[in-house]
Amino acid sequence: MTEHFKMDAPATDRRLDDMAQGLVGAPLDRPEGPLKVSGTATYADEWQVDGLAHGVLVRAPGNSGRVVLANRNAVARMDGVLAVIDDDRLLRNPAQGTANEAPIQGPHHAAYMGQLIAVVVAESFEQARHAAQSLEVTLEGGTLMPVDPTTAAVEPQESKNLDQGDLDAAMETAAHSVDAIYTTPSHSSTPMEPHASIATWEGDDLTLRGSYQMLKYNRNELADALGIHPDRVRILSPYVGGGFGSKLGLAPEAVAASIAAKQVGRPVSVALQRPQVFEATMRRSETSQRVRLAADAEGRLTGLGHDALVSNLPGETFAEPILQASHFLYAGANRRMSMDLARVHRLCAGSVRAPGEAVGVTALENAMDELAHEIGIDPVELRRRNIPEKDPESGKDYSSRRFREALDSGAEAFGWADRPGVKERREGEWLIGYGMASAARVNVLMESQARVTLLPDGRARVETDMTDIGTGTYAILGQIAGEMLGLPRDAVDVVLGDTALPPASGSGGSWGASSSGTSVYVACQAIRRQLAERLGGEEADLTLKDGSATFDNQTRPLAEILDGDEIVKLAHLQPGDTSDAVRQATFGAYFAEVAVHAASGETRVRRMHGSFAAGRILNAKTARSQCLGGMTFGIGMALTEELAFDPRDGHVANHNLAEYHIAVNADVPQLTVELLEERDDWANPMQAKGIGELGICGAAAAITNAIFNATGVRVRDYPATLDKVIAGM
Amino acid sequence: METQLTINGTQHKLDLDPRTTLLDALRHHLGLTGSKKGCDHGQCGACTVMVNGRRINSCLTLACMHDGDEVTTIEGIGQPDNLSPLQQAFVSEDGFQCGYCTPGQICSATAMLEEIANGWPSHVTGELDASAELTTEEISERMSGNLCRCSAYPNIVEAIRKAAGGGA
Ligand code: FES
Numbered sequence: 001m002t003e004h005f006k007m008d009a010p011a012t013d014r015r016l017d018d019m020a021q022g023l024v025g026a027p028l029d030r031p032e033g034p035l036k037v038s039g040t041a042t043y044a045d046e047w048q049v050d051g052l053a054h055g056v057l058v059r060a061p062g063n064s065g066r067v068v069l070a071n072r073n074a075v076a077r078m079d080g081v082l083a084v085i086d087d088d089r090l091l092r093n094p095a096q097g098t099a100n101e102a103p104i105q106g107p108h109h110a111a112y113m114g115q116l117i118a119v120v121v122a123e124s125f126e127q128a129r130h131a132a133q134s135l136e137v138t139l140e141g142g143t144l145m146p147v148d149p150t151t152a153a154v155e156p157q158e159s160k161n162l163d164q165g166d167l168d169a170a171m172e173t174a175a176h177s178v179d180a181i182y183t184t185p186s187h188s189s190t191p192m193e194p195h196a197s198i199a200t201w202e203g204d205d206l207t208l209r210g211s212y213q214m215l216k217y218n219r220n221e222l223a224d225a226l227g228i229h230p231d232r233v234r235i236l237s238p239y240v241g242g243g244f245g246s247k248l249g250l251a252p253e254a255v256a257a258s259i260a261a262k263q264v265g266r267p268v269s270v271a272l273q274r275p276q277v278f279e280a281t282m283r284r285s286e287t288s289q290r291v292r293l294a295a296d297a298e299g300r301l302t303g304l305g306h307d308a309l310v311s312n313l314p315g316e317t318f319a320e321p322i323l324q325a326s327h328f329l330y331a332g333a334n335r336r337m338s339m340d341l342a343r344v345h346r347l348c349a350g351s352v353r354a355p356g357e358a359v360g361v362t363a364l365e366n367a368m369d370e371l372a373h374e375i376g377i378d379p380v381e382l383r384r385r386n387i388p389e390k391d392p393e394s395g396k397d398y399s400s401r402r403f404r405e406a407l408d409s410g411a412e413a414f415g416w417a418d419r420p421g422v423k424e425r426r427e428g429e430w431l432i433g434y435g436m437a438s439a440a441r442v443n444v445l446m447e448s449q450a451r452v453t454l455l456p457d458g459r460a461r462v463e464t465d466m467t468d469i470g471t472g473t474y475a476i477l478g479q480i481a482g483e484m485l486g487l488p489r490d491a492v493d494v495v496l497g498d499t500a501l502p503p504a505s506g507s508g509g510s511w512g513a514s515s516s517g518t519s520v521y522v523a524c525q526a527i528r529r530q531l532a533e534r535l536g537g538e539e540a541d542l543t544l545k546d547g548s549a550t551f552d553n554q555t556r557p558l559a560e561i562l563d564g565d566e567i568v569k570l571a572h573l574q575p576g577d578t579s580d581a582v583r584q585a586t587f588g589a590y591f592a593e594v595a596v597h598a599a600s601g602e603t604r605v606r607r608m609h610g611s612f613a614a615g616r617i618l619n620a621k622t623a624r625s626q627c628l629g630g631m632t633f634g635i636g637m638a639l640t641e642e643l644a645f646d647p648r649d650g651h652v653a654n655h656n657l658a659e660y661h662i663a664v665n666a667d668v669p670q671l672t673v674e675l676l677e678e679r680d681d682w683a684n685p686m687q688a689k690g691i692g693e694l695g696i697c698g699a700a701a702a703i704t705n706a707i708f709n710a711t712g713v714r715v716r717d718y719p720a721t722l723d724k725v726i727a728g729m
Numbered sequence: 730m731e732t733q734l735t736i737n738g739t740q741h742k743l744d745l746d747p748r749t750t751l752l753d754a755l756r757h758h759l760g761l762t763g764s765k766k767g768c769d770h771g772q773c774g775a776c777t778v779m780v781n782g783r784r785i786n787s788c789l790t791l792a793c794m795h796d797g798d799e800v801t802t803i804e805g806i807g808q809p810d811n812l813s814p815l816q817q818a819f820v821s822e823d824g825f826q827c828g829y830c831t832p833g834q835i836c837s838a839t840a841m842l843e844e845i846a847n848g849w850p851s852h853v854t855g856e857l858d859a860s861a862e863l864t865t866e867e868i869s870e871r872m873s874g875n876l877c878r879c880s881a882y883p884n885i886v887e888a889i890r891k892a893a894g895g896g897a
């Protein structure tokens with residue numbers, strides 16, 4: 001029987017606080033760590049499969065026209081080549097996260113440069129690569145399509161618009177105001193493991209060993225793309241070498257491998273080459289954001305405006321949700337927000353770590369810094385004065401919000417009181433500045449299922465098709481089950497990443513831990529009830545610890561109570577009324593110290609601190625690591641990351657890791673992170689919220705605000721490269 | 730092409746397509762998938778192995794160029810139930826998240842500590858002929874050829890310091 005749980009009311013019982021094992025929240029090591037550090041964790045393209053052939057994908061050299069494979073027959077005769085495939089079902093671009101159906105398909109017309117339009121399969125990787133490079137691809141009848149979002153046709157996103165009060169009047173009568181445009185370039189998730197799939201058919205049944213974040217959706221997307229029933233598809237992704245949004249939806253290599261394996265009658269591996277990751281997975285849309293702030297003499301906001309222009313390919317509905325946190329972070333009675341979507345022939349735009357807030361909060365936080373400077377008050381104080389009592393648009397309460405505490409505690413930890421005046425501090429050739437920014441990200445609960453088995457020997461097994469993309473899922477699900485069932489961490493096995501297991505929320509939108517974690521929690525509650533029943537009592541009176549149950553002053557080992565039986569519970573979590581009843585979000589604050597070279601404009605981040613509140617922390621070690629990751633993405637966004645598009649044809653000019661500059665070790669100081677104690681009863685019965693993306697939601701602004709403090713230069717066009725800084729100095 | 734490689738102490742005779750990189754020889758022909766392919770262009774360090782004791786990007790060199798060489802991969806550094814002190818420190822300091830860059834980081838760090846011990850200076854070493862200290866700055870500089878998109882850098886530095894006995 002399935003245990004159903006719908007999150008319709010706040011979970012004020014806080015049951016986890018009553019548990020005795022002491023696992024939840026503890027900074028435990030990842031259980032899969034020994035496999036990862038010894039190279040024995042198996043990623044997608046590493047399964048040892050008999051008779052494996054290799055496929056290499058081929059790109060379109062332009063963004064329109066009919067695709068012609070001029071020498072396909074000659075290539076098909078090359079050494080070792082098994083097939084040259086341009087099947088109608090190849091994907092034009094990856095599916096968006098949670099799409100649950102195939103994206104636009106068809107390799108015969110190019111929509112963007114770098115689109116993957118064919119796969120060449122050969123006995124060996126070397127043969128396939130050579131043959132793929134030898135394939136001559138031309139485009140017939142194409143014309144240059146628009147690639148520049150500032151001049152392309154635009155579709156207003158009216159459903160996203162807001163007009164509350166009178167922002168124009170508020171701006172006119174404001175004692176202080178800011179009206180500025182910020183631009184951010186496209187970013188690539190570019191996880192260290194390139195997208196890869198090994199497809200194996202047994203009759204009509206397909207097994208795909210892939211690298212995906214959301215298996216239950218990916219399975220339906222793959223089945224839909226191939227035109228087969230989802231029951232015929234199994235996806236395995238026990239280890240995923242990073243995703244950051246780029247592996248949310250089915251990507252071209254999975255379909256190519258599946259079609260190829262069927263056609264050549266052997267298992268086929270297809271891995272994207274690094275340039276293909278940059279050219280044909282997902283980009284974060286570039287943005288142009290106008291932020292308007294109106295304030296009274298004391299810095300209380302009277303108006304807030306945020307208008308954004310983003311872009312995507314024709315036919316794609318995703319529009320980077322820039323305004324998400326602007327709706328609820330700050331007060332201001334008069335509000336106007338709008339979104340426009342430009343249609344451009346660049347690679348598909350989709351989710352990259354914290355879609356929306358990563359760039360939206362960043363622009364807003366730059367504008368807040370400008371306002372604080374204009375008024376002449378401390379930027380932290382400006383934020384404190386504008387924390388609204390209720391959601392400024394809906395009037396709803398916030399679920400839990402330790403925003404003020406994050407600002408205060410972060411300022412204290414960083415030593416913000418020592419902030420220099422603008423252009424005031426210099427150490428030799430270096431100009432020193434401090435900057436800060438707020439962090440905010442919406443919190444979401446998603447449907448999720450898990451099965452928990454309490455085995456006769458008193459061990460437990462957790463099974464779900466949830467993924468661990470570096471987020472710590474193996475660790476936290478084991479901790480939750482161990483806590484609820486009173487088992488040491490190593491008495492719980494966690495099995496993930498297999499669509500044969502109960503379908504989970506998947507990893508994305510920061511909802512994975514709380515959603516899949518809640519399903520495990522609910523299953524364990526049901527096991528506790530059954531144990532109590534066996535003992536003739538109530539679950540509430542049962543204490544489980546170290547493999548034993550204490551009830552009515554008697555302690556007995558679980559194995560004895562089970563008496564050879566096992567208890568299996570499948571739990572099914574569904575979000576409910578609490579999602580809409582209140583405003584749920586996570587909050588925090590970043591503080592950064594930079595040194596800007598007086599002669600070159602080079603910026604080094606010297607120190608950076610984040611204080612975050614995200615409900616109950618499930619594992620202090622992995623949660624902190626998530627924040628380190630987010631903040632580091634913020635450093636990259638602030639200083640170096642930018643997909644450079646050729647303005648003529650949309651070619652990604654820097655499609656590799658040598659030219660698309662993610663932060664390296666030497667770019668990142670020893671970041672510090674503080675996780676504030678919090679319980680959010682509205683979020684889920686564990687009172688936990690998502691933390692995987694909070695670390696990037698405004699982080700870049702702390703750095704560019706620090707650059708201003710150091711140099712007096714406002715860089716409003718990201719990234720703040722040397723040329724832009726030096727131009728203002 | 731016939732190539733003889735000693736990998737983690739075991740001799741292997743391979744007959745490979747001359748275009749086969751050392752990385753692909755390991756991953757495709759020897760089932761040693763601990764060495765990762767992050768870029769295949771010498772830009773990320775995920776494929777780092779040690780050849781005759783020195784760290785190199787194995788994607789950037791052909792297997793046939795290493796006839797007679799000694800190769801150490803992550804599999805030779807330690808196994809899940811027999812981790813090297815550095816591997817153990819990566820686990821306890823959470824010096825990884827997704828784990829994909831990790832074998833490369835560990836191979837690189839293993840060789841890097843040797844380089845410091847042998848007195849090799851880096852870009853941030855003050856004096857070219859003085860021996861380098863195991864500072865955060867030195868470690869970060871010397872490990873910057875190993876990218877980590879999960880951004881475990883602060884923990885990687887801590888793990889290396891801990892394993893090298895550098896303390897706090
Ligand atoms: S795979 Fe060799 S350096 Fe990236």
Ligand code: FES
Pocket residue numbers: 192241242470824825826827828829830831876877878879880881
């Ligand atoms: S741990 Fe994921 S890339 Fe380093």
